[in-house]
Amino acid sequence: MLELQNISFQVDDEGQDKEIIRDISLTIPDNKLVVITGPNGGGKSTLAKIIAGIEKPTGGKILFNGEDITDLSITDRAKKGIGFAFQQPVRFKGIQVFDLIKLATGKNISIANACNYLAEVGLCARDYINREVNSSLSGGELKRIEIATVLAKASKLSVFDEPEAGIDLWSFQNLIEVFQRMRKDIGDSSILIISHQERILNIADEIIVLKNGQLVKRGTKDEVLPELMGTTSAMPECRKIEQVREANQNA
Ligand SMILES: Nc1ncnc2c1ncn2[C@@H]1O[C@H](COP(=O)(O)OP(=O)(O)OP(=O)(O)O)[C@@H](O)[C@H]1O
Ligand SMILES: [Mg+2]
Numbered sequence: 001m002l003e004l005q006n007i008s009f010q011v012d013d014e015g016q017d018k019e020i021i022r023d024i025s026l027t028i029p030d031n032k033l034v035v036i037t038g039p040n041g042g043g044k045s046t047l048a049k050i051i052a053g054i055e056k057p058t059g060g061k062i063l064f065n066g067e068d069i070t071d072l073s074i075t076d077r078a079k080k081g082i083g084f085a086f087q088q089p090v091r092f093k094g095i096q097v098f099d100l101i102k103l104a105t106g107k108n109i110s111i112a113n114a115c116n117y118l119a120e121v122g123l124c125a126r127d128y129i130n131r132e133v134n135s136s137l138s139g140g141e142l143k144r145i146e147i148a149t150v151l152a153k154a155s156k157l158s159v160f161d162e163p164e165a166g167i168d169l170w171s172f173q174n175l176i177e178v179f180q181r182m183r184k185d186i187g188d189s190s191i192l193i194i195s196h197q198e199r200i201l202n203i204a205d206e207i208i209v210l211k212n213g214q215l216v217k218r219g220t221k222d223e224v225l226p227e228l229m230g231t232t233s234a235m236p237e238c239r240k241i242e243q244v245r246e247a248n249q250n251a
Contacts, residue, residue, distance in 0.1 A: 002028040008059035035204035043213040083155030089146040092133040104152040117148040122174040139166040
């Protein structure tokens, strides 16, 4: 179980303090698939980076299975069982897809075994297994390879930041099935997905809504989805867009 206790994150923005995460406390229980959603710029990726250890919170504590991991590095958190797929995947020049998957499993697996993970994310393994993880891969291919490495890691907590980004419609269907299979075999581990997609929200055990760096709602999909999809919450955003358009026209 992951516990965030009063997590805050401030950055220096041209000499002024900017609060990106404001006093967030939440738990990601074992045996649950939790989805975080909310408007662009709400702080979701920042929170994911704080969980992975890429950013250090300016306030609060992070506990993983009761142990304080706030000061642990990314590598040490990975060793404790936190796996992470970035919104913008990282490229590894000089490393082949096979090496990356083998590294993720931490075992000396065969090529055939590694290919199974690529097949899971809908990639024809033979075309990719010996490719270098560099800029010759398309955005969607890279994203799927990264998801395959998270599957290979089989972490206690797997975090996916907008796994749907850059994925075509056919592969998106495949991706939902990947998450459904992960959910079925979840055991005592947990899955955290950051997403804007209704179909991913639909497979969540719990949904958390982040807005302006704050947790504004948490509940089951029946409790959260209707309001999220309803006109009441969309209206203020629409008005904002109108105001931006007007301001741009007057500029
Ligand atoms: N180092 C930084 N310095 C200044 N502002 C930052 C920094 N990191 C993040 N921000 C700002 O914090 C806010 C939250 O960013 P974040 O990437 O967490 O949003 P998000 O909820 O993931 O959005 P999206 O849905 O677009 O992916 C944004 O306004 C972003 O510009
Ligand atoms: Mg983001």
